Amino acid sequence: MAAAPSSLASSHLSRLADLRRAAAPANLSVPQQLRLGCSRRRAQRVVAMAGSGKFFVGGNWKCNGTKDSVSKLVSELNAATLENDVDVVVAPPFVYIDQVKNSLTERIEVSAQNVWIGKGGAYTGEISAEQLVDIGCQWVILGHSERRHIIGENDEFIGKKAAYALSKNVKVIACIGELLEEREAGKTFDVCFEQMKAFADNITNWADVVIAYEPVWAIGTGKVATPEQAQEVHAAVRDWLKTNVSPDVASSVRIIYGGSVNAGNCAELAKKEDIDGFLVGGASLKAPDFTTIINSVTSKKVVA
Ligand SMILES: O=C(CO)COP(=O)(O)O
Secondary structure, X not given: OOOOHHHHHHHHHHHHHHHHHHHOOOOOOHHHHHHOOOOHHHHHHHHOOOOOOOEEEEEEXXXXXXXXHHHHHHHXXXXXXXXXXXXXXXXXXXXXXXXXXXXXXXXXXXXXOOOOOOOOOOOOOOOOHHHHHHOOOOEEEEOOHHHHHHHXXXXXXXXHHHHHHHHOOXXXXXXXXXXXXXXXXXXXXXXXXXXXXXXHOOOOOHHHEEEEEOOHHHOOOOOOOOHHHHHHHHHHHHHHHHHHOOHHHHHHOEEEEEOOOOOOOHHHHXXXXXXXXXXXXXXXXXXXXXXXXXXXXXXXXXXX
């Protein structure tokens, strides 16, 4: 017996939805896939990624480089073959940002490693968000452990910097992470959540924010967090965002991992569902290693 017109129409519609889902590119974000009608389980399997669809890899050059070494690194990055579905950002020292902006492929965006808390003026030695915008620098790293623990920046100061940078359309890589003694005392989540709260109290536009979990004991030590250790904190931070900010932000914000990431360990880390990319220090100064880390997005797809 022929199907009733209404069920014919609905089976046609569901067939169309199936076709649309099948045609959805694998790099769509989970929210985008959910909008297309994929179940959450399938959406997560397709990209094996709980955050936004685009993997994100940042290179934090810290206080390294000369005009010559920067020029060599930029030429090598310009010649590198990078996977398409990765956002790539490099953060040179302030004095080389202009050089990098003028010579680096537009495929890679540029970040500062710090910014002043408000509008520029009589603040000797500082650089304002307006000045970053003036030279085309789209990002800033804030809350890095070296600024927290060596320079002495506190949560409130960092939070206000984030608010001001975002108000000037400078996107923020917001860093959090615990010290070794805090981990050993079982305080990892408390520390990370407190640092998250200082950001969350100051951030309204989460679309322009990437969170970087960088356990301090893993930075520059060669002691990378295991994929399980990183995944555990990333999932907890996402859960914290769900409860304290919104489910939408929790599912769309990218949470990247930093701390002794290299060409050899990136693939295993990238496979973890809540690891949406990396913030790389030492290895970002070597173009072949940085390229391998960027292209580790392919491991993420293999798990799907
Ligand atoms: O601090 C980091 C990135 O911001 C990580 O540094 P390393 O990759 O050198 O450990």
